[in-house]
Amino acid sequence: MVIVISRPVSFPLNFLAFVAGCLLQTAAPAFAQGITLTLDAIEHPAFTARQIGLRLADLSGGSAELDIGQLTLAGREFKHVRLRCGELRMTSAILDCRHGALHARDGAALPLEFTYRTASRQLDLSFKDADMAVVSTLLPELAAYRPGGRFDAHVKASADSLELALQLHQFAFASADGKLAGDKIEASLTASAKRYDASWGWQTSMTWPESKSGEFYWAPLYRAGGARLAATGQFTPEAVTVNEATLMLDGIGSASGSLQWRRDTGSLNAATIETGSLDLAVAVPQLVQPFLDLRAGPKLSASGTGRVAAAWDAVGMRQLDLAFDGATLEAGTAFALQGINARIPWRREQATQAEFRATGGHFSRLALGAVDLPLAMHGLEFSLPHAEIPLLDGKLLFEDFHAAHVGDAWQWRLAGALHPISMPLLTAALGLPRMTGLLSASIPKISYANATLTLDGALVISAFDGYFSASGLQVIDPFGRLPRVRADIEARHLDLGMLTETFSFGDIRGYIDGDIQGLEMSGMRPLSFNASIRSSPGDYKKRISQRAVQNISSLGGAGAGAAIQRSFLRFFDTFGYDRLGLSCRLVNGICEMGGIEAAPQGYVIVKGGGIPALNVIGYNRRVNWNELVTRLQDVIAGNSKIEIR
Amino acid sequence: MNAIKITLSLCLLLAVGLSQAQAQGNLEVNTPAIAQLQNSMQSRYLQLAPLLGSGAVGLARDGTVQLRDPNAVPLAQRQAANSLVAAENADRSALYREIARANGKPEWEGEIRATFGQRWIDKAQSGWWVQDARGNWMRK
Incomplete structure (x- = not known):
């Protein structure tokens, strides 16, 4: 028997059951050989179906096959939908499909069973051990995520309510760009929703066990199980609202939050998040470090x-x-x-005060004492009027720190000082040769803008009974891969006795001045400068030891030693000198050397004075910088093999 | 490049391969900073090579490396791959900038980057993924 309805008709959802019931009651004997029902269209508030064909083996119960050429459901369109039921039971009260399957276009099938009750208009739908890949053939927008694995699902739906229980087995997916992916996930999810006029209230919970339950990647974060999520909210035509969501991450802690997303503009309206107490030993490497890694940041x-x-x-x-x-x-x-211990309450539009205290720490090899930073905040402006950080037996003093986000970059400035710390402590901490005296510094103003750290004024460091002063100091890209330093440095009245004793350079009595003009360093290695040292003006004792003469000679290479007056020198430990000096102009890794005055085929490094007199002459005008540094290190380490004969 | 003539001799791609860049006057660019970057890149190469071989990472036209197919990297290792690529690109950017500066011409950085980008691709091993002139990925 064939029934054809060729015009679109509007039916209640229980139309098929109604038709079936009528047929059963009035014409049952005629359908022993099966029935085919063809409809052009069915229109319903919840769906529209076109080109419908229903084939029933036996109205009293048996297999059935439903073909829908085009199905529009919840605003989505499906083509060539085929539903088979191994056993279909239809009465006026119930439509029941057992051993059914929903077939995709490529022939793959989703096994299902469902029951539709006409009185309550309630649908119970179950998928058991269904292939996730088949879902993507039915829902093409999922295909881009290449879902795999299997699932069990039970859906209970009516016009005003929806319940879902879902178990995922070996679930896998991956977005095309690889930024969102999961693999071998074993998880369960329940959800329910209830309709209130035009809106739906919903709640959901998800459990992802910790052990052997797969892995999840949401660039740049990675997680391998151990998560539970519970959430409630509303769904309206205008917005999706999460009233409260709680996420528990095993080993880290919990977070709760809310969200309001405007559907009409596709934009965030409001959101909050608040964590419980987080274990930083786990949270930092899992939740913070991945973001730092994306910017090649430090390892925390x-x-x-x-x-x-x-x-x-x-x-x-x-x-x-x-x-x-x-x-x-x-x-x-x-x-x-x-x-x-810190409390940092930042507000975009209010002035607030942060408390940040630490009991100690270290910067490189230098031990830091207790830190107290009362940071004032107002939007993207931060200021700190005064802070002190104990450093060895002195302290670092910061004044008038001010930072602001201008345009798309940060700018900041501060002034400061280093209150005296003892050089023996400092050099011991840094693993340098022991120096005596005190180190102190004044920092008039440091500012940071355009990725450049600039020191206004001079950085003055007292050392060796004199001082070093750096002016025009700039650090370009200080937080980058290869910070670049520019500065002009002058040193005045440095005690050569202290200096040479410190660096085991022999013994030279007197004072020197020095200048390094146009110093440019990259990655803390010098690229270029024009440097010179020379005896300080004034009247003071000037003596140089034989060992020091050897060492100076060795810096100039073998050629320098050749000019030393030989014969009787070996009998004297020290010599008088009139003045000394050395210069180096570093260009392209080559040091162009000079002394205090020209000499035949060379330059004078030490000009003798008194008795016995001694001149040290340098002959090598061009010395490889790396070689010079190596020689200097050898001298300091006492490994110089240059001999005076 | 108009004002300069740069000759690049890539010794070991991605590892050392930096170069001698010469400007008009025999400018030596093998500065200590460049050597430092070379060492850093060389020590990273052992980790990067398998990713290049698998095609997960490719050589981009702009002189960087890119994680072109993250799905080729197991999920648990994807963070590390991101980190590796970011660190490599930080070194490469610093390298191009350093070479330009060492030539006394910071404004050459863009051209040096482009030149290196092409040279990396030319010297890439067979089977590696590289970007063509239109930015499309292709297997060499």
Whole structure:
């Protein structure tokens, strides 16, 4: 028997069951050989179906096959939908499909069973051990994620409610750009929704066990199980709202939040997040380090606990609260702070005050004392009127720190000073030869803008009974791969006795002045400069030891030693001198050397005076910089093999 | 390049291969900073080579390396691959800038980057993925 309805008709959803019921009651004997029902279209508020063909083996119960050429459901269009039921039971009260399958265009099938009750208009739909890949053939927008694995699902739906229970087995997916992916995920999800006029209220929970439950990557974050999510919210034509969501990450802690997303503009309206106490030893490497790695940033490690709370509106982040309790933060071996207790309440449109305290730490090899930074904040402006950081037996003093985000870059400035620290302590901490005296410095103003750190005024460091002064100091790209330093440095009245004793250079009595003009360094290695040292003006004792003469000679290479007056010198430990000096102009790795005055085929490094008199002459005008540094290191290490004969 | 003539001799691609760049007057560019970058890149090459071989990472036209097919990297190692690529590109950018500066011509950086980009691609091993002139990826 064949029934054909060739015009579009509007039916209630229980139309098929109704038709079937009528047929059963009135014409049952005629259908022993099966029935084919063809409809041009069915229109319903929830769906529209066109080119419908229904083939029934037996109306009293048996197999059935439904073909729909085009199905529009929830605003989505499906073509060539084929549903087979191994056993279909139809009455006026119920439509029941057992051992069914939903077939995709390529022939793959999703095994399913469903029951539709006409009185309550409720649909119970189950998928068991279904192939996730088949879903992507039915829902083409999922195909780009190449889903794999299997799933069990149970859906209970009516016009006003929806319930879903889903189990994922070996679930895998990957976005084309590789930024979102999962593999071998074993997880379960439940969700329910209830209709209130034009809106739906919903709630969901997801459990992803910790052990052997697959892995998930959301660039740049990675997680291998151990997560639970629960959320409630509303869905309206205008917005999607998450009233409250709670995420538990095993080993790290929990976070709760809310969200309001405008569907009409496709934009964020509001969001909040607040974590519980997080274990920083796990949270930093898992949640913070991946973002630093994207920018080739430093390697961080941490311990202690921390909390984060943040809120966004349509403009962007409007508040951020950070708290640390007994935390330690380390950036490799370069920097560390311990015992951090901090409360940082940042507000976009309010002035607030942060508290940041640490019990100590280290910068490179230098131990830092307790730190107290009362940072004032107002939007993207930060200021710190005064801070002190104990450093060895002195302290670093910061004044008038001010930072602001201007355009798309940060600018900051500060003034400061280094209150005297003893050189023996400093040199011991840095692993340098022991120096005596005190180190102190005045920093009139340091500013940072356009990726350049600039020192206004002069950085003055007292040392060796004289001082070093650096002016025009600039550090270009200080936080980059290869910081570049420019400066002019002058040194005045340095005690040669202290200097040569410190560096085991022999013994020279007197004072020197020095200048390094146009110093340019890249990656802390000098590229170019024009440097000279010379005896300081004034009347003072000037003596040089034989050992020092040897060492100076060795710096100039073998040629310098040849000019030393030989014969009787070996009988004297020290010699008088009138003045000494040496210059080096570094260009392209070559040091163009000179002395205090010209000599035949060379230059005078030490001009003798008194008795016995001694001149040291340099002959090598061009010396490879690396070679010179090696020689200097050899001299300091006492490995010089140059001999005076 | 108009004002300069740069000769690049790539000794070991991605590892050392930096170069001698000569400007009009026999400018030596093998500065200590460049040597430092070379060492850094060379030590990273052992980790980068498998990613280049698998096609997960390719040589881009702009003188960088790119994670062109993250899905070729196991999920657990994808973070490390990102980190590796970011670090390599930071070194490369510093290198191009340094060579330009060492030539006394910071404004040459863009041209040096482009020149290196092409040379990396020319010297790439067979089977590696490289970008063509239109930015499309192709297997060499």
